[in-house]
Amino acid sequence: MTPSSVILITGARGAGKSTLCSAVYRKAVSSGWSVCGVISRAVYDHDSGLDRIGIDAFNITTSETTPLARRDGSLDGSRWACYTFSDQTISDCVSATVEALDSGAELLILDEIGPLELTADKGFLPILTFLGNTRLPRATFAVVRPSLHDRLQQFFALCPSRPTIRSVEVTAHNRAALIDQLLTSDDQFL
Numbered sequence: 230m231t232p233s234s235v236i237l238i239t240g241a242r243g244a245g246k247s248t249l250c251s252a253v254y255r256k257a258v259s260s261g262w263s264v265c266g267v268i269s270r271a272v273y274d275h276d277s278g279l280d281r282i283g284i285d286a287f288n289i290t291t292s293e294t295t296p297l298a299r300r301d302g303s304l305d306g307s308r309w310a311c312y313t314f315s316d317q318t319i320s321d322c323v324s325a326t327v328e329a330l331d332s333g334a335e336l337l338i339l340d341e342i343g344p345l346e347l348t349a350d351k352g353f354l355p356i357l358t359f360l361g362n363t364r365l366p367r368a369t370f371a372v373v374r375p376s377l378h379d380r381l382q383q384f385f386a387l388c389p390s391r392p393t394i395r396s397v398e399v400t401a402h403n404r405a406a407l408i409d410q411l412l413t414s415d416d417q418f419l
Contacts, residue, residue: 265329
């Protein structure tokens with residue numbers, strides 16, 4: 230059996246990590262892969278278009294986009310830094326993702342695993358817990374902040390299925406090339 234591949238995606242804010250995840254998602258779906266997980270999408274102020282006011286979650290399994298976090302405190306749930314998170318959105322994303330993984334999804338995209346999961350033990354942590362107790366999917370793409378990279382890498386290294394782990398740093402200059410490198414053919418990543 231081919232070992233699972235884990236690609237840890239890191240980079241500065243605005244470098245294109247979510248753009249890369251979206252490209253991976255589109256390519257996988259067009260290649261017939263079963264895909265699950267979450268892609269985070271920044272939400273900006275309608276007036277200025279520049280001020281980031283929140284994050285929406287695209288639940289890959291259900292194809293639904295819902296508010297994940299807001300700066301104005303309008304969501305009822307966990308707080309981290311300047312954001313309040315929607316416990317309902319997190320729960321919906323976790324349930325759909327774990328169910329899809331349990332049913333044999335081939336690709337998992339987690340955008341992003343951050344301090345809410347790795348410091349506060351909240352957020353999408355139940356997905357990681359599930360992964361730690363079962364075989365990983367064929368491929369996993371996980372976005373992680375540079376400061377938390379080593380912790381997430383260690384988590385995957387300790388998974389029972391012993392995946393191949395690769396880290397990539399997205400920058401404005403290499404984003405397009407990374408998309409081409411990671412999407413090597415119609416049915417392979419890496």
